[in-house]
Amino acid sequence: MSLINDLSGQANVLVCGASQGIGLALCAQLLARDDVAQVWAASRQATRSDGLAALAAEHGQRLVRVDCDARDEQSLEDLARVTGATCDHLHLVISTLGILHQDGARAEKSLGQLDLSGLQASFATNTFAPVLLLKHLLPLLRKQPSTFAALSARVGSIGDNRLGGWYSYRASKAALNQLLRTASIELKRLNPASTVLTLHPGTTDTQLSQPFQANVPSDQLFEPAFAAQCIIELVGRLGPADSGSFWAWDGQPVPW
Numbered sequence: 001m002s003l004i005n006d007l008s009g010q011a012n013v014l015v016c017g018a019s020q021g022i023g024l025a026l027c028a029q030l031l032a033r034d035d036v037a038q039v040w041a042a043s044r045q046a047t048r049s050d051g052l053a054a055l056a057a058e059h060g061q062r063l064v065r066v067d068c069d070a071r072d073e074q075s076l077e078d079l080a081r082v083t084g085a086t087c088d089h090l091h092l093v094i095s096t097l098g099i100l101h102q103d104g105a106r107a108e109k110s111l112g113q114l115d116l117s118g119l120q121a122s123f124a125t126n127t128f129a130p131v132l133l134l135k136h137l138l139p140l141l142r143k144q145p146s147t148f149a150a151l152s153a154r155v156g157s158i159g160d161n162r163l164g165g166w167y168s169y170r171a172s173k174a175a176l177n178q179l180l181r182t183a184s185i186e187l188k189r190l191n192p193a194s195t196v197l198t199l200h201p202g203t204t205d206t207q208l209s210q211p212f213q214a215n216v217p218s219d220q221l222f223e224p225a226f227a228a229q230c231i232i233e234l235v236g237r238l239g240p241a242d243s244g245s246f247w248a249w250d251g252q253p254v255p256w
């Protein structure tokens, strides 16, 4: 399957949130493909990540590691400049930016555990960073075809919320979905061959989910490599006609 809809030739790909977890697994699988020319791997620890260093040793200059704090617009501007210096078009951008219990965010179980700083931390990384990433990379997404996919989470679905809890994580992902739905409408005008997607990777064994894995049956806890494979299959299958929609790892749409 082609990496993205209507791709002719090799693709330039950027993964933001690439130093570990699903982002790192995506980089490994993208670099293993013949139809991928180059991968830009961005995160705060990109140049200090052992996983990315191992990929750099294997793939040489096909992997470019960029330290970037996506909560900081200057850092995003620098990322866009560094990428744009050697590449005039990104065919695929995947944002794996997300926190649940790190960097000041909390997985609140009750209203009493909610506070402003936790809400702001969740929204800064889960909501504002991915859409500002899209804003800064937009000049590199104007040609055809291009796909921007952000990892959201099923718990961000308002229609699917039966359990409650995780206030700030749920709300920040729901707001991300709305921002990217809105962006998909603007991008359709700028580039009719663009696709904007929000994707649920499934519960995956990473640092983000570690404290919450006890009650997850082992057959429902994915390896990062499996989640990455499902995401790559989704971006290959979904094209401009699907832009602005929300999908799960198994190819099923997720209700807003």
Ligand SMILES: NC(=O)c1ccc[n+]([C@@H]2O[C@H](COP(=O)([O-])OP(=O)(O)OC[C@H]3O[C@@H](n4cnc5c(N)ncnc54)[C@H](OP(=O)(O)O)[C@@H]3O)[C@@H](O)[C@H]2O)c1
Pocket (backbone or CB within 6 Å): 016, 017, 018, 019, 020, 021, 022, 023, 042, 043, 044, 045, 046, 068, 069, 070, 071, 095, 096, 097, 098, 099, 125, 129, 151, 152, 153, 154, 200, 201, 202, 203, 204, 205, 206, 207, 208, 209
């Ligand atoms: N794991 C799950 O079960 C699960 C389920 C549903 C949805 N998701 C979503 O899937 C995505 C990936 O999750 P994961 O489990 O792979 O998480 P993870 O292992 O914690 O990885 C998150 C990545 O994001 C980067 N990152 C965090 N803050 C950043 C910032 N400010 N600027 C740049 N990079 C930043 C981290 O790198 P640095 O520390 O180097 O910056 C890291 O590489 C997230 O959006 C998450 O919400 C995960």
